[in-house]
Amino acid sequence: MADKDAEIGFKKETVSKLLSSSFKEDKTRLSGDAALLMAELLKVFVQEAAVRSQKQAESEDCDQVDIEHFEKILPQLVRSSKMGF
């Protein structure tokens, strides 16, 4: 499963551009390694959001994950992420 997970992820270029557009100073750049790590960070975020939403749906006996499930877990996801999951 670890191998499969490694296939899907955010592209280095996408993350670079996303972050670059928010830097205040034009000369600030993102190194290659930093972009790769940021891509990992983003991937972890998405997976956390996804699995928590799934568990919420499961607890409500729903077969599909709907927007309400995501909305319910979002505050806790934010809160717990500040303290390190």
Add this chain to the structure above:
Amino acid sequence: MSVDKDETQLRLKAAVHYTVGRLCQRMGEVHRREFSRQVLAAIAETAFRQCGQFKHILTFSPDIFAKDLEAFARHAKRSTVSSEDVKLVARRSTALSIYIQNKSEELNQEQRDLKKKNAGKRKSRDTEERAENKDKTKAGL
């Protein structure tokens, strides 16, 4: 040009949405519970905003990542954000920082292996000779 900028942002959003979709599809397969389109869009939107700024890891406030990364780099008098800056930002979240630390080491190891591999191709003969000599010496003792 704001029109170009908007188009770039849209394309970036689409790129994020695509990867979010694939990640969630995989998780749907693994945990046997799939996501509605609305949820995918919501997760993608949230992830997209995360990239902007970064006050605390994974906070819902928009545009949090970049601000802190930039601040760390500037503090170290660099204009290029490095992996060290990312590690610093990740440090606020303990579990995340361990994960990022491991990833960073993996990356370094890969680079070292790659260098070794390339160096090895050129020096393989020398190494073999040296190894032979070493064995001979050991046998002699």
